[in-house]
Amino acid sequence: MVQEEMSKTPNAQLSTSNVQLSGNASTSNVKNRTSNILRRIVDLIVAGVFIYAGAIKALDPVQFASDIDNYKIFPWPISVALAFYLPWLEIFCGFALVGRLLYRGALSILMALVLMFTLVTIAAKVRGLDITCGCFGHASQNWSFPSHLATNLGILAALVVLWVSNRSPKPL
């Protein structure tokens, strides 16, 4: 009887540890799944923002060229070239986030763009220029400097979170 008990004990311990392991694994799976869903939601929100912003500007490149020119940084021909090019870059990067293709490339470009927009906005404020924000077409025309800056920094933060949390990118 005692021998029987002794022979059973290691198995009982093993099965208990197996239960604990499988419990830990399932908790970890739930956590992973939740974080994947959250990441995907952020992905889609950020992608939506850039696709919307790009589409609005692509529909009216004349106005966007004028908005870029207001910053008094580039000569007019460069403003025109950027007005034709940047909206499409935002749109393609947005779709890359949705489809998770060229993912890290899209994140890098968008981070660089938002950083550039933020610096240019700050530079305009420092120089005392009264700029109409052209980021979201007519929707953002009356944005104040703080709300403009807060939006840019919020988007930048979301992009950084996505970059950091996607350590194993899907290859092309």
Add this chain to the structure above:
Amino acid sequence: MRSSLIRQILILAALALIPGLGEAVYFRQKISWQSSIPPSELVTVDQARTWAGNVIWVDARPDEEFARDHVPGALSLNEDRWNELLPQFLAVWSPGKKVVVCNASREVARRLRKEAQLSDVFVLEGGWEAWFKKR
């Protein structure tokens, strides 16, 4: 890893170039690469003179320059005193009249279109200097 990232960036940058170029061709009549004022918004001195009594000349230069000399009958409307001068301009304006802004800047013309909802607003090609040479 890094080369893959650079490759991704280059692919996206190249892809965006295609519709960008298409759009540049599509909008070629609506935007000028030389000047921020599209050709449809510009008017020459000779053309503006043919409008004779159906035109209001707007001088968008600073007050001191306007006081020194200006197109006969022109109204001063500059951005420094926009809120003060705009009502005076609107009191003179009537529907159907063309407005010629004799300044090389597009800004006053743009604000007249946007804020005063006027449609026939033109910018004088060559600005005040062009009118001065031809008077």
